[in-house]
Amino acid sequence: MDAVIRNANLADGQTGVDIAIEHGRIAAIGHALAVTAGREIDAGGDLVSAPFVDAHFHMDATLSYGLPRVNASGTLLEGIALWGELKPELTQQALVERALQYCDWAVARGLLAIRSHVDVCDDRLLAVEALLDVKRRVAPYLDLQLVAFPQDGVLRSPTAFANLKRAIAMGVDVVGGIPHFERTMADGAESVRLLCEFAADKGLRVDMHCDESDDPLSRHIETLAYHSHRLGLHGRVTGSHLTSMHSMDNYYVSKLLPLIREGGVAAIANPLINITLQGRHDSYPKRRGMTRVPEMLAAGIDVAFGHDCVMDPWYSLGSGDMLEVAHMGLHVAQMTGQDAMRACFTAVTDTPARILGLDGYGVAVGCHADLVLLDAADPVEAIRLRAARRLVMRRGQIVAESPRAQARLSLPGRPDVVDFRLTR
Ligand SMILES: [Zn+2]
Secondary structure, three states: OOEEEEEEEEOOOOOOEEEEEEOOEEEEEEOOOOOOOOEEEEOOOOEEEOOEEEEEEOOOOOOOOOOOOOOOOOOHHHHHHHHHHHHHHOOHHHHHHHHHHHHHHHHHOOEEEEEEEEEOOOOOOHHHHHHHHHHHHHOOOOEEEEEEEOOOOOOOOOOHHHHHHHHHHHOOOEEEEOHHHOOOHHHHHHHHHHHHHHHHHHOOEEEEEEOOOOOOOOOHHHHHHHHHHHHOOOOOEEEEEOOHHHHOOHHHHHHHHHHHHHOOEEEEEOHHHHHHHOOOOOOOOOOOOOOOHHHHHHOOOOEEEOOEOOOEOOEOOOOOOHHHHHHHHHHHOOOOOHHHHHHHHHOOOHHHHHHHOOOOOOOOOOOEOOEEEEOOOOHHHHHHHOOOEEEEEEOOEEEEEOOOOEEEEEOOOOOOEEEEEOOO
């Protein structure tokens, strides 16, 4: 064997497990495996997980915070306006450099697969070219899946649909959309039809920014579920944000959830962004705005948590840490039961991996040896501590290492200097 990780806990609750790795894949999993390996790694009872997956991100905007100015109001609409100011000034080189820098942050955090939207409303398609270049360059260590995203509306912006088709022809993977940003509700519904039919024709996945508002009557998710079902796109369609569902009438939602399930449509909530951008027109009480995560999970709908933004026109914080995303999601959705907390870990690992359609993902024999060793015993502790990534492995190779979180205490009135582990 090339390597063996000893005494690991797994996210499914197994403890004291050995994981043997050969030729970049998991060759065996079991207790006290009788194998010799080129490299022995002692997990010491810590959690070994498949890597984090971010199913919703904007890599063309990331790390641009403050360019050309900061978002003074901190609102979604000023963010979109600011992005419009920044776009003409973007250079391909700067985009590539920022994206590569973000991918380094991601790898260090054990985040090895990202679905990024890329704005196709700039006729030069500069960002598309830049992120396709980045996708090729990071492929040895990170899976980057791209969504052709018509930020200004596929119908509202005159060249957007043609540009979207060009982006797909250039190698962009997924069809995006933004129905709530079209001029009218009817145009929004028409954009969903148009884009789903295009995706069905090309055999592509769909991921739309959908109903990202506090409008209880914004119902493009219903249209998306309808066309997914009509066109047989089950398992390939995602509604991102769905924040309007927070404000919808409860009776209507009781009809909507089975429709989403029937259409095989997955949902992505973006807790860090939803909790800061939604409810901005409210005084008090102020709505949270995040979509109905526990209710969707109970209805059998796949729900992932995405990061969405890191240091860009919409959000000045973030670090590529999907445990921070899960932590916020847990709080905003009040998912504090034991199973619910574990589901928040699944929402940044297994579920987004399924949404992206990742091949060979997971901790099972035959899967890629893409693994993260966390400074925590289990998924709940990992979220609680935003645990250090002791080791990140890609195809059996160690690509990042971090020390355990530790402090040296020298306390007045206490004689000993103590190295204090900040975990358990
Ligand atoms: Zn987004």
